[in-house]
Amino acid sequence: GAGVSQSPSNKVTEKGKDVELRCDPISGHTALYWYRQRLGQGLEFLIYFQGNSAPDKSGLPSDRFSAERTGESVSTLTIQRTQQEDSAVYLCASRANRGRAGELFFGEGSRLTVL
């Protein structure tokens, strides 16, 4: 697609429910990132995928959070047993190739509200 696409754009859920957030990166981009943006905070790194390499999961805040990516395509971020502190905007970004210097292209985010 033309840009990074994320769905749903908004999700309201009850505490304790599981949620899945989807990211469709720009076609051909090998790197994919998930960030979390809480109200009034900066972007908090969650996880990074690069091609078929093992993902960098160092930012996942707890074992309730997991993410998958098949090849260089769609990624899904799953949050199990959601808590109110999980409320945030979850941003996905992709990059064309390996290396720290490349530009990240961001989606518009999925806003999660846990009641």
Place this chain on the structure above:
Amino acid sequence: AQSVTQPDIHITVSEGASLELRCNYSYGATPYLFWYVQSPGQGLQLLLKYFSGDTLVQGIKGFEAEFKRSQSSFNLRKPSVHWSDAAEYFCAVGQGGSEKLVFGKGTKLTVNP
């Protein structure tokens, strides 16, 4: 650990005035530095980036930033602000040993007519 500090949470300027947004980083080696802008309801967009070489970098929308190693700073500037520049601005640093970007907490810019 690497970190990025944006000291100003919120800045208000008048349209046509000059702008400087501050960014300081903590990083041992030469960093890769970025400024992103997030307009209301939109995703983040890259304004400019610094890898090496000329320490004054030009970006889109008339923005520039200067890398000052001695001050560990990468401040964003614009000589004359437009109302459409109202947004939130994030500084980010490329983290050595991995490919993740560490972001500051952002500076929200309000532009008065």
